[in-house]
Amino acid sequence: MxxxxxxxxxxxxxxxxxxxxxxxxxxxxxxxxxxxxxxxxxxxxxxxxxxxxxxxxxxxxxxxxxxxxxxxxxxxxxxxxxxxxxxxATMNSTGISPVDSRRGITGENMQQALEAARAVSLPENREVIHVIARNWKVDDQDGVQQPLGMSAIRLEVDAHIVTxxxxxxxxxxxxxxxxxxxxxxxxxxxxxxxxxxxTPEEKQMGVIMADIGGGTTDLALFRNHGLWHTTVLDVGGNHLTRDVAVGLRAPFEVAEDLKLRYGHLNPERIAADEQVWAKVFGDRSERTFSRRFISQILEARGEEICDLIKEKVEESSYAQMVPAGVVLTGGSSQLPGFVEMARRRFNMPVRIGHxxxxxxxxxxxxxxxxxxxxxxxxxxxxxxxxxxxxxxxxxxxxxxxxxxxxxxxxxxxxxxxx
Ligand SMILES: Nc1ncnc2c1ncn2[C@@H]1O[C@H](COP(=O)(O)OP(=O)(O)OP(=O)(O)O)[C@@H](O)[C@H]1O
Ligand SMILES: [Mg+2]
Missing domain, CATH: 3.30.420.40 (ATPase, nucleotide binding domain)
Incomplete structure (x- = not known):
């Protein structure tokens, strides 16, 4: 039920x-x-x-x-x-379960193989959060999506372990x-x-999802409907805001407000003389700022975030596995110009995921x-x-x-x- x-x-x-x-x-x-x-x-x-x-x-x-x-x-x-x-942290591991050839593969066999994959030795103070099957092997047949009920003598799983x-x-x-x-x-x-x-098609073909939030950017590579790789980067929208705050010598809240209202990752799209206003604590009246200057600050950090993502993907040597490209999501992906910038930097299809x-x-x-x-x-x-x-x-x-x-x-x- x-x-x-x-x-x-x-x-x-x-x-x-x-x-x-x-x-x-x-x-x-x-x-x-x-x-x-x-x-x-x-x-x-x-x-x-x-x-x-x-x-x-x-x-x-x-x-x-x-x-x-x-x-x-x-x-x-x-x-x-x-x-x-x-x-x-993540790692890959394999687990095996012998199968009773008269009964075929049961749910217990699948569970047993996953449990075996889970039995990796972990440093002290580390706990397993997920054991995710990336690939099932039935005897010598690779890439089986749903092994339940198949006849075999041996079931093997490639698992992705998240700790x-x-x-x-x-x-x-x-x-x-x-x-x-x-x-x-x-x-x-x-x-x-x-x-x-x-989409199920993206997950099947191979895709990278980048969730660019406030404090972190979470990366995940999906392929064959399974999770292949995950990384968490210590960079996100707060860094963009902080850069604006430092660049304009304004408090974080003012910089956040300016970013949300006027932010753009491509300064060339902003007229050189466009001014925007904000009230800065301590000032009697509103101050004006160059919108293009704000955009230049955001562009620099945006490029750094894109390059970090690219680096991580290349490091994992899975870059060739993602014909569906990159799907950006998370609050910061709403910053205008992110898709164009990411397409240029990654040289791959990019879209925003809602x-x-x-x-x-x-x-x-x-x-x-x-x-x-x-x-x-x-x-x-x-x-x-x-x-x-x-x-x-x-x-x-x-x-x-x-x-x-x-x-x-x-x-x-x-x-x-x-
Ligand atoms: N329209 C927008 N344009 C630009 N940035 C935006 C927009 N809306 C939200 N953000 C930024 O998105 C970030 C928040 O994103 P999100 O809500 O996904 O983060 P979170 O889940 O709280 O944080 P995390 O996942 O990193 O722990 C903030 O830095 C915010 O400034
Ligand atoms: Mg989040």
Missing amino acids: PREIIAAIDVGTTKICALMAAVTHDSLGNLALEMLGSGVTPSRGIRRGVVMDVPEVTAAIGEAVEEAEREAGRQMTSAYVGIAGSHI GTATAINNLAQCVLSHGIDIDEFVLEPLASGEAVL PGQHLPIQGLSRELQKPSFATSVGLLLWGLREDQRALHAPVYTESGESVWLNRMGRWLRGLLPD
Whole structure:
């Protein structure tokens, strides 16, 4: 049975977003979502995607959740929670499960192969967040997408393992659990964003998604419908704002406002004599600034962000694997001129990814269709997919519980120390 409600908490560097949706069916009878409520608050206590101040983050999450609950008219009891930041590390690993040739490949074989892949030795203070199957090998046959039920004697999985430091994970868990909300699963933010903004064709062909947020830029490479590579870069929209603040000798808030209202990544598109106004604290009247100068500042940092992305992709040696190019998302991707700049720097197709109307979600507001909400909306879709998996490929443990819905990722508030 699918659950009635799916909820998401996206703890970003600039905003915290809580969403609640009801599980329904679309006209074809497929599982779908209907938005019930949303809450967004400015973020505090987070730096570069990591919790720096537990009480502050807890309070901010509380505000976003309350707003969502009020609109939904019901309580949030559990949620999918996004995780990111420079503490995230990834590696590849393989796992094998012998198959009983009379029964064929069972869900237990798949689970066993994944568990074997997961059994890598990790440095102390590191925990596994995801074990994602990149590729299934059935006997010697490579690239099998759904091995369930196939006859074989051996099943092998190439898995992508995502880990984080136990401290960062526990701190974030505490901020959510202390509101009486269980954590269905921690989901790596770029994986969630990928759910919301990529098409199945892009994920099949090979695509890079870059979620350029406030404090970080999350990169993920998808291919053959699977995740191949992920990286988190310590750079985002706050750096663009900070550069403007330094360049104009203006406070951060003024620079942010100027960036949002007049920012453009291509100074040549801005008339040389165009002036813009802003009130700077301490000044009696408004000051004027050259809009082209602001654009020149943004261009320099924008190019640096593009080059960092390119470098990371080339480092991973997967650059040849992405014919579908790059999909930019996250709040900062809305800066005018980003697509053109990225096309020039990457020499690849580039588009902006919106968590838009193509998704199986009814009642998604215009605000939530902005690229800033790719992760938040993607977390709901991740939850929905867990339900779909449970329906289509039920895998049961000896105790009769569905493994997919009761995986190692679940954090229960009852486990929180008093
Ligand atoms: N229209 C816009 N033009 C330019 N920048 C924008 C626009 N809207 C939002 N931003 C920038 O996007 C950033 C916030 O993006 P987003 O909401 O995706 O970040 P976040 O999820 O809070 O942070 P992170 O994912 O990095 O932890 C801010 O730096 C903000 O200035
Ligand atoms: Mg984000």
